[in-house]
Amino acid sequence: xxxxxxxxxxxxxxxxxxxxxxxxxxxxxxxxxxxxxxxxxxxxxxxxxxxxxxxxxxxxxxxxxxxxxxxxxxxxxxxxxxxxxxxxxxxxxxxxxxxxxxxxxxxxxxxxxxxxxxxxxxxxxxxxxxxxxxxxxxxxxxxxxxxxxxxxxxxxxxxxxxxxxxxxxxxxxxxxxxxxxxxxxxxxxxxxxxxxxxxxxxxxxxxxxxxxxxxxxxxxxxxxxxxxxxxxxxxxxxxxxxxxxxxxxxxxxxxxxxxxxxxxxxxxxxxxxxxxxxxxxxxxxxxxxxxx
Amino acid sequence: xxxxxxxxxxxxxxxxxxxxxxxxxxxxxxxxxxxxxxxxxxxxxxxxxxxxxxxxxxxxxxxxxxxxxxxxxxxxxxxxxxxxxxxxxxxxxx
Numbered sequence: 001x002x003x004x005x006x007x008x009x010x011x012x013x014x015x016x017x018x019x020x021x022x023x024x025x026x027x028x029x030x031x032x033x034x035x036x037x038x039x040x041x042x043x044x045x046x047x048x049x050x051x052x053x054x055x056x057x058x059x060x061x062x063x064x065x066x067x068x069x070x071x072x073x074x075x076x077x078x079x080x081x082x083x084x085x086x087x088x089x090x091x092x093x094x095x096x097x098x099x100x101x102x103x104x105x106x107x108x109x110x111x112x113x114x115x116x117x118x119x120x121x122x123x124x125x126x127x128x129x130x131x132x133x134x135x136x137x138x139x140x141x142x143x144x145x146x147x148x149x150x151x152x153x154x155x156x157x158x159x160x161x162x163x164x165x166x167x168x169x170x171x172x173x174x175x176x177x178x179x180x181x182x183x184x185x186x187x188x189x190x191x192x193x194x195x196x197x198x199x200x201x202x203x204x205x206x207x208x209x210x211x212x213x214x215x216x217x218x219x220x221x222x223x224x225x226x227x228x229x230x231x232x233x234x235x236x237x238x239x240x241x242x243x244x245x246x247x248x249x250x251x252x253x254x255x256x257x258x259x260x261x262x263x264x265x266x267x268x269x270x271x272x273x274x275x276x277x278x279x280x281x282x283x284x285x286x287x288x289x290x291x292x
Numbered sequence: 293x294x295x296x297x298x299x300x301x302x303x304x305x306x307x308x309x310x311x312x313x314x315x316x317x318x319x320x321x322x323x324x325x326x327x328x329x330x331x332x333x334x335x336x337x338x339x340x341x342x343x344x345x346x347x348x349x350x351x352x353x354x355x356x357x358x359x360x361x362x363x364x365x366x367x368x369x370x371x372x373x374x375x376x377x378x379x380x381x382x383x384x385x386x
Contacts, residue, residue: 101336102335102336105336140293140338141293142293142294143293143294143295143296144293144294144295144296145296145307147299225300226300229296229300229307230296280336280339283339284339287339
């Protein structure tokens, strides 16, 4: 079988030095995206464990798989979790969730937790859509805009390019920055058109890094238009898989004129939505406990 | 919260924006829209569920066409129907 260059690694992590049995409330957030599924377990509103998996053809199965993986090595069972919130594209198909909340609210809440109350603009670059969110110091959404019209400016588009050029997805960003001179962006960010344009450039003798630079640049241009509409304000953060693509991030920073806050070592930017969901789960659990 | 439904593409900029703080869920805009672009939906705001106006998923990616019959009127029916002034349009064809 030929190598699948788009394939990013699935993984799980437990925050060291914590015992969930000492926690008063254990809650979870499950974010079923179009490309990846994330499950986060929080103890008393602090990150405890998470997993990032690929989404399969069935949302319920993907949710179960992500949750099982997050629970691994913790000794915890699904029953130990008091309240679970589902979010993302497949949020209504999380069988063990108590309720579903839109990913917009969850990403803003999650970004507020990861980067702190100074965050005002969140750009979530997901697998198949891209969202620009403006929020207040509590992580409450004040304005948002979503582009799901096409896969332009998304992780799936980047996967297609990694495969086309036989470059492992993790190396796309750094390689695109290794050009001597920044090329013109590809004229279309539509994945289908951009792909055929890239094939033409390769035939003309363009090296891979130039083609990737042209695509990353086009993607950065495209998402900067979304940010224009909600008026990007500091501090600015990027969530979702593309946050890890330095080629897109650097070019976007150049366009908007300031830097995004760097990725926090303890947190994967892909888990922002599920972290937000787990925090909402805690708030909803506490409210329901109070009313009964 | 202001929710911008719509898009910007090579042909221009097309958005219907709903201010969910102003929207009182009356549904007048839904009835006023001749193209069934709007619907009432439940959103969680400050942990409470609130009924607010939204652009249906079906129309979100094609409002340039769905809303075209009401253009170039200054105030389309949905905007004039809203007593709370919760709906605004951005219409910039290039």
